[in-house]
Amino acid sequence: MTQTPALLVLEDGRVFHGVGYGAEGETLGEIVFNTGMTGYQETLTDPSYARQIVAMTAPHIGNTGVNGEDAESARIQVAGYVVREPARVASNWRATGSLGSALREQGVVGIAMPGTRALTRHLRDRGAMRAGIFSGDAAAAPEAELLAKVQASPAMEGADLAREVSTTETYVVPAIGEKRFTVAAVDLGIKAMTPHRMAERGCEVHVLPATATAADILAVNPDGVFFSNGPGDPATAEGPVAALRGVLDAGTPFFGICFGNQIFGRALGLGTYKLRFGHRGINQPVQDRTTGKVDVSAHNHGFAVKAPLDGPFDTPYGRAEVSHVNLNDDCVEGLRLLDRPGFSVQYHPEAAAGPHDATGLFDRFCEIMEGSK
Numbered sequence: 001m002t003q004t005p006a007l008l009v010l011e012d013g014r015v016f017h018g019v020g021y022g023a024e025g026e027t028l029g030e031i032v033f034n035t036g037m038t039g040y041q042e043t044l045t046d047p048s049y050a051r052q053i054v055a056m057t058a059p060h061i062g063n064t065g066v067n068g069e070d071a072e073s074a075r076i077q078v079a080g081y082v083v084r085e086p087a088r089v090a091s092n093w094r095a096t097g098s099l100g101s102a103l104r105e106q107g108v109v110g111i112a113m114p115g116t117r118a119l120t121r122h123l124r125d126r127g128a129m130r131a132g133i134f135s136g137d138a139a140a141a142p143e144a145e146l147l148a149k150v151q152a153s154p155a156m157e158g159a160d161l162a163r164e165v166s167t168t169e170t171y172v173v174p175a176i177g178e179k180r181f182t183v184a185a186v187d188l189g190i191k192a193m194t195p196h197r198m199a200e201r202g203c204e205v206h207v208l209p210a211t212a213t214a215a216d217i218l219a220v221n222p223d224g225v226f227f228s229n230g231p232g233d234p235a236t237a238e239g240p241v242a243a244l245r246g247v248l249d250a251g252t253p254f255f256g257i258c259f260g261n262q263i264f265g266r267a268l269g270l271g272t273y274k275l276r277f278g279h280r281g282i283n284q285p286v287q288d289r290t291t292g293k294v295d296v297s298a299h300n301h302g303f304a305v306k307a308p309l310d311g312p313f314d315t316p317y318g319r320a321e322v323s324h325v326n327l328n329d330d331c332v333e334g335l336r337l338l339d340r341p342g343f344s345v346q347y348h349p350e351a352a353a354g355p356h357d358a359t360g361l362f363d364r365f366c367e368i369m370e371g372s373k
């Protein structure tokens, strides 16, 4: 393997040195860290990572290569990839290739560098920020020039990205076994596992583009409506918020995940804000405030909903409450309507490669659809 020099340049001027990994060239995005020890293929193909450079804290990435089954979407979605040490050999019975070649084939620029721990500590202190990876010829330019490029790139705050990753055509994921429900799922960057988890429970899932209006959604005649995860700043999602308000006005049961939770919050009249460095990984402790039960859960969010933690509050759709909180930082991780069928979570019950503590939320969605039939 030939090694080309590569630089990771942060918008605050900090520079890390390493060697190129994946495609050679340059890429810009918001740099964030992910603490997952497994599931790198699912992370890389999660559309919520659009325009983000993902740095892995796990020191050895690529051991099991890539395969034809684990992708969450049709391609690698991250803007760039930072690892400490790439596996030199991919070894797994399902592997169809190495991660390095998959990144190269899809033109994803990455860097392998010894400083991932220092980088993570820096981002924890200073927050997620804009960055660039420059490898090969691109790394030869003066650092001041590279820094200027990073500083001229767009910020994640204010970014409207869901439409860029959404399907443009509606498609249907058939129920597995007997059909019990029709679900209209708005694709704001949906992961393949989400409709699959619903299909396993007898849902026929109509996946609609991010531009779907309330009328488009209700035209499916759904038993329940779902809003997916997705990239970008929820404060920009005017279209989806308006569509969801129309759905809630109609009284149709609702379930939302991640971006869907943020849009639900906005539809209820709450605001959203950017977290300093967000939650990205697979071992975040989330507590269900009704039962006290704690789920270890997968996360990928840089924004959060601002909501009162001290009890129910009024919304245009009756009373609501914060149903789940993150025990690390008290961040709002779930919302629930008390007078109508509707709830959402900020984390990932569909998570592949797990953990699966929260998959029961898909059963809860089926229960509220059953209850409203």
Ligand SMILES: NC(=O)CC[C@H](N)C(=O)O
Binding pocket: 048, 228, 229, 230, 231, 232, 233, 234, 257, 258, 259, 260, 300, 301, 302, 303, 304
């Ligand atoms: N995974 C998601 O849906 C992320 C939602 C939003 N883009 C955030 O960063 O918070």
